Amino acid sequence: MRKLHALKLAATALLLAAGTSGAIAAQTSDPLAAKGEYIARAADCAACHTLKGGKPFAGGYAIASPLGTIYATNITPSKTAGIGNWTEAQFARAVREGVSADGHHLYPAMPYPDYAGISDSDMHALYTYMTTQVAPVDGQAAHVTALGFPYGIRSSMALWNLLYLKSPSHADVDAGNTLARGRYLVNALGHCSSCHTPRNLLMATDNSRYLAGADVAGWHAPNISSDPVAGIGGWSEGELAGFLKTGHAAGKAQAAGGMAEAVENSLRYLSDSDLHAMAAYLKSVPAQHDPAVTHPAYGYGQAPARIYDLDNAPSRKSLDAAAASTPIGEALLASRTYTDLPNVTEGARLFTDACASCHQPSGAGTEDHYYPSLYHNSATGGVTANNLVMAILHGVDRTGADGPTYMPAFDRDMNDAQIAAVSNFVASSYGNPALKVDAAQVKMLRAGGPPPALKLWMPRLLALGAIVILLLAGLLITLLRRKRSR
Ligand code: HEC
Ligand code: HEC
Numbered sequence: 001m002r003k004l005h006a007l008k009l010a011a012t013a014l015l016l017a018a019g020t021s022g023a024i025a026a027q028t029s030d031p032l033a034a035k036g037e038y039i040a041r042a043a044d045c046a047a048c049h050t051l052k053g054g055k056p057f058a059g060g061y062a063i064a065s066p067l068g069t070i071y072a073t074n075i076t077p078s079k080t081a082g083i084g085n086w087t088e089a090q091f092a093r094a095v096r097e098g099v100s101a102d103g104h105h106l107y108p109a110m111p112y113p114d115y116a117g118i119s120d121s122d123m124h125a126l127y128t129y130m131t132t133q134v135a136p137v138d139g140q141a142a143h144v145t146a147l148g149f150p151y152g153i154r155s156s157m158a159l160w161n162l163l164y165l166k167s168p169s170h171a172d173v174d175a176g177n178t179l180a181r182g183r184y185l186v187n188a189l190g191h192c193s194s195c196h197t198p199r200n201l202l203m204a205t206d207n208s209r210y211l212a213g214a215d216v217a218g219w220h221a222p223n224i225s226s227d228p229v230a231g232i233g234g235w236s237e238g239e240l241a242g243f244l245k246t247g248h249a250a251g252k253a254q255a256a257g258g259m260a261e262a263v264e265n266s267l268r269y270l271s272d273s274d275l276h277a278m279a280a281y282l283k284s285v286p287a288q289h290d291p292a293v294t295h296p297a298y299g300y301g302q303a304p305a306r307i308y309d310l311d312n313a314p315s316r317k318s319l320d321a322a323a324a325s326t327p328i329g330e331a332l333l334a335s336r337t338y339t340d341l342p343n344v345t346e347g348a349r350l351f352t353d354a355c356a357s358c359h360q361p362s363g364a365g366t367e368d369h370y371y372p373s374l375y376h377n378s379a380t381g382g383v384t385a386n387n388l389v390m391a392i393l394h395g396v397d398r399t400g401a402d403g404p405t406y407m408p409a410f411d412r413d414m415n416d417a418q419i420a421a422v423s424n425f426v427a428s429s430y431g432n433p434a435l436k437v438d439a440a441q442v443k444m445l446r447a448g449g450p451p452p453a454l455k456l457w458m459p460r461l462l463a464l465g466a467i468v469i470l471l472l473a474g475l476l477i478t479l480l481r482r483k484r485s486r
């Protein structure tokens with residue numbers, strides 16, 4: 001823990017020395033390419049096209065789509081393995097319409113339905129950056145996408161595009177219009193909708209529920225519409241901009257999972273004025289009300305009256321006195337001395353052993369919020385316990401504009417029942433007491449979350465298709481026989 005603190009202090013000092021107010025500087029002196037680099041950051045092209053520790057834009061990142069694994073391709077300017085022979089028009093068509101230079105359709109794991117709105121001048125800058133500043137890598141990515149039947153039929157995407165692909169204007173937004181700039185950054189570049197908007201049966205975003213929250217690979221990307229209870233209406237613009245820049249807002253939320261990647265690869269590089277434009281726009285998005293939600297996700301819980309410190313004698317005494325009446329006191333006693341107390345829950349015991357050293361026995365976290373409070377925290381008070389469970393399974397590992405943040409993953413140290421127990425303890429002590437988790441749910445989240453409706457229905461649809469074909473064939477044969485017998 002000390003090490004982490006030292007690391008954090010060093011990182012903060014470095015950032016303070018460098019000045020944190022503006023965006024992180026571009027790598028090139030050519031202004032057009034530098035603009036393109038900023039677009040590539042804002043659109044987070046590297047998130048999928050660069051493997052962690054691999055060569056920039058050389059591809060290979062596996063996207064565990066529920067329909068099968070889809071691999072991002074090499075988009076370096078290599079003439080043999082990348083886009084080195086592509087014209088700007090071919091590049092723009094792939095990015096906005098999902099059609100590769102040789103005419104094959106891309107799966108929307110590449111977020112072209114969002115990029116459809118990228119302006120002509122930004123596309124030109126992006127193409128210039130990708131083809132002049134990125135080092136060519138001549139090897140194909142180690143894995144190529146091969147989905148099973150029927151998802152492997154790429155031409156079916158043409159029909160999908162006909163149904164769902166929009167063709168918005170490609171003019172530049174007025175630089176002085178903050179809300180228009182924010183909308184452009186959130187929609188066309190940031191593709192926030194690709195995680196935060198629910199999808200329909202055919203996996204297209206359901207725009208009638210724009211930013212109403214959705215499940216992504218086990219995590220829940222929350223409602224970020226302006227609704228004051230179900231969404232982010234209660235966040236200030238500063239809190240939102242700060243969250244996007246650093247990955248946390250004290251007393252509100254932290255970014256783990258896909259959101260941590262968005263902060264680390266993309267959002268921490270954006271200028272403060274762009275981050276504020278995004279925040280202002282989000283606060284203007286029509287509210288997606290949810291009658292089932294009665295509290296803001298960060299609105300649950302309050303500091304317990306007593307904070308227990310085992311290394312301090314007077315506190316230890318009051319702990320003994322309090323032990324019988326509060327679950328936290330019981331848990332502490334249980335883990336250190338009275339392990340056989342019959343009424344101590346498994347969850348309380350696990351919390352004391354595995355979590356309290358950082359989040360504090362009270363759950364209040366540390367004063368500097370580096371170890372966050374578990375109450376007033378959207379991961380423990382939301383409509384689902386998914387992010388609580390996923391954070392325990394996979395931890396938090398993120399670098400924001402204020403430096404690195406780390407919580408260990410417990411996926412190897414705790415089994416499904418234990419994670420369920422500690423999650424229930426955390427939710428009932430600090431968060432939304434209505435949240436209940438069982439081992440089966442943890443098992444499902446460990447495996448990457450529930451399959452989408454399309455996957456659940458496809459065997460039935462295929463079976464239905466087969467029946468329809470058989471019926472038609474039968475009808476045809478009967479008709480032919482009748483004709484012959486006549
Ligand atoms: C969320 C992940 C993701 C992001 C973000 C993303 N891509 Fe992709 N991209 C993919 C995947 C996956 C494919 C391959 C799709 C397929 O095989 O059907 C792809 C394919 C492409 C292709 C086609 C390459 C070829 O050989 O056919 C181009 C060009 C491309 N991406 C450019 C970009 C650019 C430029 C950006 C940023 C503006 C970007 N991508 C952002 C996932 C992503
Ligand atoms: C790859 C998927 C993904 C993308 C893309 C994404 N998010 Fe998120 N977002 C998430 C997840 C998952 C969480 C929950 C993180 C957690 O609790 O650890 C989240 C959390 C948030 C929160 C906190 C909400 C709360 O109530 O706790 C905000 C605000 C947010 N995202 C805004 C954005 C914006 C703005 C964009 C676009 C620039 C964006 N996100 C893009 C997945 C994503």
Ligand code: HEC
Pocket residue numbers: 001247248253254255256351354355356357358359369370371372374378379380387388391392396405406407408410422426
């Ligand atoms: C080594 C210190 C450490 C330990 C041990 C630890 N955490 Fe954390 N936890 C953190 C840090 C750091 C964060 C992220 C803070 C941030 O993003 O600013 C975090 C974040 C969280 C979050 C919010 C996650 C999200 O996605 O929003 C939850 C919930 C959480 N921890 C619960 C737990 C539980 C339950 C345990 C025990 C099983 C635990 N933590 C153990 C340090 C720790």
